[in-house]
Amino acid sequence: MLRLINPRLLAAAAIVFLLAAAAAAGLIWQVQQHDVQEERARVTGLTKDQAHALETSLERALSASYAMAALVRQGNGSITNFDAAAGQMLQFYPGVSLLALSPGGVIRSVVPLAGNESAIGFDQFRDPAQSREALIARDTGKLTLAGPLNLVQGGTGVIGRLPVFLEDAQGKPWFWGLANVVIRIPGLLESARLPHLVEQGFNYELSRVHPDSGQKQIIAASSSTPLVTPVQQDLKLAYGNWTLSVAPVKGWGDRLGLGLKVLLGLLFSLLLGYMTILIGNLRSHQEELEQKVTERTQALAKANDDLAGREALFKQILDTSSVAIFVVDMEGRITQANQRMAEMFGYSRDALVGYEYVALVHPAERELGRQRMLALLSSAVPTVDVDRLYWRADQTEFWGHLTARRFYDANGEERGLIGVIADITARRTIEEKLLLQNELLTAIVENFPGGISMVDADLLMVAHNEQFKKLLELPDSLVDKPVVHFEDIIRFNAERGEYGPGDTEQQVAAIVERARNFQPHQFERVRANGTALEIRGMPLPGGGFVTIYIDITERKQMEEQVHQLAFYDALTKLANRRLLNDRLNQTMAAGKRSRLYGALMFLDLDNFKPLNDLHGHEVGDLLLSEVATRLKRCVREIDTAARFGGDEFVVMLCDLSPDRPESAAQAMIVARRIQTALSAPYLLTRQDGTAAATVEHHCTASIGVALFIDHETSQADLLKWADTAMYQAKAAGRNSIRFHDSKA
Structure with missing residues (x-):
């Protein structure tokens, strides 16, 4: 028979639902905002790294123009071996596709010539697309970078132009022409590994402000779709400002995760509202039962009335519980079990009654479970509180948390054990994943080919790998203490002369003061033993920073060898x-x-x-x-x-x-x-x-x-x-x- 729900109960359930929904919405909003901020911080670091790589590729490629200008000055404007010299130069300037000399603004020499014949005779001062920025290079006497441009030899690229001035007999400078370096845009992007951003799930856009129109000019983009609230990083170029913008392809935040969180919040709110109704109904039903029992059993003793109410309440609690509840006798056999236990193990409640409890334990732990049960029954231990692997009727396993204690009747005599089992499989799975991720992260850090150190907001060292100690030759007694201050490391280095001559305490104070700014930094330092290190530091959310130390000694030696071979x-x-x-x-x-x-x-x-x-x-x-x-x-x-x-x-x-x-x-x-x-x-x-x-x-x-x-x-x-x-x-x-x- 259908029963009407009390309006007050409905109102209470509605209030509980609304309060729970509001709390869930607020929590979801905070979590979502935090996730977006973390993602933007990560993308900002990634964008800065890519922008720096792009700056490095451009500066390295454009430095070829100074070498060509030196050749022109050495020959006083007459160059007889440009093809051979430029051919050798191209080997040392990856990313440069073409080197050209244009006396008076007209291209006369191009390397490589094959495929670029159409550039010979091209007048840069008369071409509508290039004359403006070519004239700027001539008039300012500075290196300029123009682009993107449609190249005469085909394709698009950026052109670096360095004006070359010679001196006449009176020592007065006169404009000889331009040294040109052509960098094809696809090669530039690949050298800076920008296309790899798309593989990582990001779209990018490289742009500049056109010197004539003042309008934004897109140099390259991974997609024609405009970026949504991208992270932007300006490239610090002496010859113009470029901007690198990066945004996730799927937008900021996890929309699917947000939907799941909202759904779970609604389900949780509904569950609380429903539980409010259940509890209210349970109380109403209890009152009704007590009234009926009172009317029908007035002849019975008050003790029997109380017992009947307790048994009824106990049965309700057992059947509505979300955990398995059971009782075993002194021989270890189950005498009572609730519905949740039957569902948990895949047996009917009748089948569980009389079943040996240890038979539900995983075969690998069954003997250990038997010993602990016997110890509890013999009063050797007061309680059991343990995670255990259990065995279902279908021969599958799951993790459960068992809490058990001895059970006494109304007369105080021991009758067996009462136990509660909660299914913790999901929790154990998460714990195992977290442990695996922690081991994986540790393996990555320890196998990183350089040193890594991490300092928190209080400038306390919280993590480092072995390479960090090895590269900086730090003793175990310094870095393996329970508490290691960043200042201790700096003072140790200053005292052994790592930062050159000077007052040790002044050196330490200056470095610690810079560190408290938590700003990204990158520099090279040669240690007293001759080891050259490239040091990069990035701030951490909430304060602190992580620093990477790379041994670049061999690279510096190779650069010196190249210099020796050249001169x-x-x-x-x-x-x-x-x-x-x-x-x-x-x-x-x-x-x-x-x-x-x-x-x-x-x-x-x-x-x-x-x-x-x-x-x-x-x-x-x-x-x-x-x-x-x-x-x-x-x-x-x-x-x-x-x-x-x-x-x-x-x-x-x-x-x-x-x-x-x-x-x-x-x-x-x-x-x-x-x-x-x-x-x-x-x-x-x-x-x-x-x-x-x-x-x-x-x-x-x-x-x-x-x-x-x-x-x-x-x-x-x-x-x-x-x-x-x-x-x-x-x-x-x-x-x-x-x-x-x-x-x-």
Whole structure:
């Protein structure tokens, strides 16, 4: 028979529902906002990393323009080997697709030429699309970056233009033309790994403000759809401002998760409202039952009335409970079980009555369960509170939390045990996942090829890996203490000289003060032992920061090797022609300001070929190396000794004297010092099989000297003067010194 629900009960249930729904909505809103903030913080860090990578790729690629400008200046506007030089340069500038020179703004030289023939003859000052920014580069004298542009050779890209200015005979600069570096946009994006953002579920947009229109100009975008409230990061470029914008493809926040949270909130609110009704009905039903029992059993004793009410209430509680409740006798067999227990184990309630309790325990833990039950029955232990693996009727397992204690009747006699089992399978699954994730994170941190440290908002170190201790050579006694302060690490480094000379406490105070700002930072530091480290720090939500330490010693050594190969002779370690020309140009420019003379000496070894013919090139190389060593001893630090080729050497002296005769006298002193040093006997030891053989050789040098000041002549003529004077010295009988006569 249907029963009407009390209106007050309905009103109470409605109020409970509304209050629960409001609380759930507020909680869901806070969680959602927190998730979005965390995601934006993560995306902000990712965007900064990508922007930095893009800045690095652009700066590295555009630096090729300065190398081309140096070639133009070395040749005084005439370049005969541009194709070969530019071809080699492309190998050192990944991301650059084309190098071009445009004297007067018209492209005349392009490398590579294949596929770019249409660019030859292109006038950058007359093209409507490029003239504006080309003129800006010429007029400002600064490197500019234009794009995106439709390239003459096809495709789109950005073009870096560096104006090149030469000096005329009076020393006045004049515009020679432009050094152009073309970077194709797809290659630029790939070098900065921007396309990988899409694989990670993000859309990006790279844009700039056009210098003419002032409007936003999209350089590249992963999607034509506008980004929704993206994270933006400005690229710090000296030649224009670019902006990188990033936003998740599916938008901010987890919409599916939000829907599930809302649904769970509604279900929870409904459940509370329904429980309010159940509790109200339960109370009403209890009152009705008590009234009926009173009317029908007035002859019974009050004790029987109370007992009947308790039994009825106990049965209601058992049947509405969300956990399994059972009673076992002194022999360990179940005497009572509620409906939830039947559902939990897959048996009927009747089948459970008389069933041995330990038979419900997983076979692997059954014997242990039997021992604990017997201990509880024998009063060896007062209670049992344990997580246990149970066994269902269908031979499947689940985790349950058992709470059990001894059960006494009304007379105080022990009758067995009463137990409660809660299904905790879901909780255990979550705990196992969290444990696995923690182990995985620990494995990642410990196997990271660099050092990692984490500091909280109070500047206490909360985590680090072994590489952190190894790279910074920190003792276990310092970093493995229960409480490690960031300041302790800094002070330890300062005391052993890691930050250079200075007051230790001032160094520590300055570094700790910067750390309290919790700002992203990246820099390189060379430790006292020579190890080069790249250090990156990122702030953590709520304060603190995580720092990564990467050993870049090998990379720095490789960069130094590249520099040595580019500017120094591989055999003698002296400056090569390229470095000599650069330093000669600098010295001539400095002479214009200081009005001090310089001298250029051209040396050719006498009797070098007979040594090569008689003993081989190995001994000849030993002689050339020894000559280089003696030359370096004869000149100052500010002077330059270079190998010009074969057995020819060049020595450049700078900052001699404003008086020409005095400068000539100073140059003669150095030339005679070199003459004396080179004429001393040479003991050259070579490996002849397994034995070492020593060859004694006497060698002299013919030296030609040319004085110069300012840019009174070109580098080529100056070298020719010194070379001519050297041949005059050879003609005079070798082992001689001759000066170029400017009046001859």
